[in-house]
Amino acid sequence: MSFLSAKKRIIEDTDPDRVYTENIRSFFNVNSRIARKLCDAAVKRGFFDKYIELRCPNDNSTIVSAERFEDIPDTIVCQNCQLNEADKYEFKKEDLSPNTFYKLSSTYRTEKASI
Ligand SMILES: [Zn+2]
Secondary structure, rough: OOOOHHHHHHHHHHOOOEHHOOOOOOOOOOOHHHHHHHHHHHOOOOOOOEEEEEEEEOOOOOEEEEOOOOHHHOEOHHHHHHHHOOOOEEHHHHHOEEEEEEEOOOHHHHHHHOO
């Protein structure tokens, strides 16, 4: 499958702001290692922008996302857990493992209107 048809499927099947290696893995029907390589290649081609996110250990929701780990504050709050008055809703970023995801780059996004 070419990047072009992958692009089309990503736009049709997923949130272009939240593309995970797993999405790519299943599109291409490849293993995770190859999916990660494809994502890296897509970043190099300007097809994707790479981001990281930290997820709440309680409810698995995304608490924060940023282009770089350094951009994330040391202490982060899960608003879901805070609202639900969970015992723990404040986390240190070092305690959470960052998860990589991709956004369809703005260059490709403008083409979305024409599909
Ligand atoms: Zn939470």
